[in-house]
Amino acid sequence: MNGVAMKGDAVFKRTYNRAIDHLAIMKPGDIVESENSLKRKFEASRTTIRKVLAELGANGLISLDGTNKTVLRSPKQKDIFPRSETTSISVQVEKKFMEWMLRTDPKHGDVINELDLARQFGVSTSGVREFLNRFSRFRLIEKRPNAGWRFRGFTREFALELFEVRELFEMRSAISFIATPPDSAAWIELKEIELEHRKLLREIAKRFHDFSELDKRFHQLVNNASKNRFIMDFYGLISLIFHYHYQWNKLDERKRNHAAILEHLDYIEALFSRDPKRVETTCKNHLRSARRTLLESIETLVSH
Amino acid sequence: MNGVAMKGDAVFKRTYNRAIDHLAIMKPGDIVESENSLKRKFEASRTTIRKVLAELGANGLISLDGTNKTVLRSPKQKDIFPRSETTSISVQVEKKFMEWMLRTDPKHGDVINELDLARQFGVSTSGVREFLNRFSRFRLIEKRPNAGWRFRGFTREFALELFEVRELFEMRSAISFIATPPDSAAWIELKEIELEHRKLLREIAKRFHDFSELDKRFHQLVNNASKNRFIMDFYGLISLIFHYHYQWNKLDERKRNHAAILEHLDYIEALFSRDPKRVETTCKNHLRSARRTLLESIETLVSH
DNA sequence: ATTATGTTTTTTGCAGATAAAGAACAAGTT
DNA sequence: AACTTGTTCTTTATCTGCAAAAAACATAAT
Secondary structure, eight states: OOSSOOSOOHHHHHHHHHHHHHHHTSOTTOBOOOHHHHHHHHTSOHHHHHHHHHHHHHTTSEEOOTTOOEEOSOOOGGGSOOGGGGSOHHHHHHHHHHHHHHHHOOOTTOEEOHHHHHHHHTSOHHHHHHHHHHHGGGSSEEEOTTSOEEEOOOOHHHHHHHHHHHHHHHHHHHHHHHTSOTTSHHHHHHHHHHHHHHHHHHTHHHHGGGHHHHHHHHHHHHHHTTOOHHHHHHHHHHHHHHHHHHHHOOTTHHHHHHHHHHHHHHHHHHHHHTOHHHHHHHHHHHHHHHHHHHHHHHHHHHHO | OOSSOOSOOHHHHHHHHHHHHHHHTSOTTOBOOOHHHHHHHHTSOHHHHHHHHHHHHHTTSEEOOTTOOEEOSOOOGGGSOOGGGGSOHHHHHHHHHHHHHHHHOOOTTOEEOHHHHHHHHTSOHHHHHHHHHHHGGGSSEEEOTTSOEEEOOOOHHHHHHHHHHHHHHHHHHHHHHHTSOTTSHHHHHHHHHHHHHHHHHHTHHHHGGGHHHHHHHHHHHHHHTTOOHHHHHHHHHHHHHHHHHHHHOOTTHHHHHHHHHHHHHHHHHHHHHTOHHHHHHHHHHHHHHHHHHHHHHHHHHHHO
8 A cells, every 4th residue: 555565465365366266156145154164265364364355345246244244246357466466575586586596597606685686676685685594595505794695506516416415315215115015105106107207208299398397296206205304305405406407408408308208217117116226226327317417507507 | 872773783893802802912012904904814894994993092002093003002801892792693593592492492383483582582573583594494493474483393203314314424424534535634633533532531430521522523524524515514403403412311421422432433443444344334333322312312301 | 016094885784663464362143 | 062253462574774894996105
């Protein structure tokens, strides 16, 4: 309302949109369920639910008769809030920072200016600051007191260190995986993933971009078998890096993905065989070539 | 000066104290070196150096004659700022939070209230918030949007997951360690640590408390051999946990430390032998008993 | 040309304010 | 007794403001 925006009402708007979706499948005259029921359904506090109901009433979508709330009319397109207003500032900053990283491709040692980013992102410095503090856990940036943040990666050393740990963790997880009971849901998921791979292999010509999503799904499944929060968390960092890697290195993407699918299929087959030796061989083989690809893309970046 | 304190001047006070220390070893009439030289020596910006010099002048410790600054009198005890005023708010919050954890011993699921902590610590909510964001990387607390932080550990599962990764990392580091060239400084440091162990063993009756420091030094040396930032960082988490563990579990401390020293000595000997098999055996043996101790102390805590 | 000090501009660290969101309390209905 | 809605109290998310600290720009002196 006034110029000095405070907390932001993304939760309200998101919940309001959810309510609109909900109303869309109801008819005028239908009764609206209780606040507590909506609270559970929309995952928001009752305070927010009440605000939404009040707004729906004010907009003539429902009648607010205490415990007897009824639908008055079906929602129109213009009743919903734009998607961009339904995410909190902190989530927006996160997204904008990632885009900024891709765009500017900062190099090791580059300084990150809070004020500058805040201006670019259209948020206050605190928003940027808070994000950077959280992001620092990935070890890609580093703070020097009173003198701002510095970018640390993405160097060859970083990639090598990353892969050293990745291999350690994934090998351990893969061994845990083959030890999971045969009736576990993980095996079904693995079978599904295998089929997806075969399907993608047939349609590789036009769908090779879809590999990155499948890659993530597969490795995450394996890593989750470790049931170790540190190992699973670490895979979060790997995905982040790969997300960028896929954006950077468009060269030979189709060929690389094709090769990776074949490696994955070997690896998956080894998992189904439950033979630790075979798992080790196929897993290492795949990770080695994944590392090679990543390093190549770094060299390419550095050279031009 | 006025009631609304802003950034805080810990850097100034710390630097001022450093300057006082420096003046203490000079005689009246001696010439004070250049601002740039002091800047390098005291690791602060020239802005801060100038402020310090101005203050020293105002307090009659030096004469401020442009480029000709001379010592007027030796500093007295009352010239220095109290130590507590020389650390930044963020460092103070960190320290207070750790003390708070020890004191209140929060359990899994407990909520952490930013406002409450801010009041207890005598700082603003922003200070607490910023700290919690940074601290979240240790995975001991977790945020739920709009609903505050929750304590996650310190459970048996947490300890088991921690040790799984610790063993993986330390084994890898130990193997890297024995591969370092014989003229590396690490071997000298290891020898020193060995001697410290033997010395502590002789004086175990009265100095068993000193083990925790030595323990950290030893394992850090081994982990650093990995030259992997993720592995080295992880040891930061281990130290943090152990710091608390040592505070919690006072039972049998002397006996436990005595046993650990012997295990360390075996492990160190194995490292000197450069025999991977021996290193593996002694390292695993030590980590197994370290885990047992930690688990015992958790059970004890849970039971009363 | 380097190295000194003097001055101005920019950025960071932290407090404080406030709307939004959550939680707790109260009282009424089936 | 279990659910309603109504009301109040507490906590979080975010912006703004300002002094401290750093960085950049001048200018003077060896």
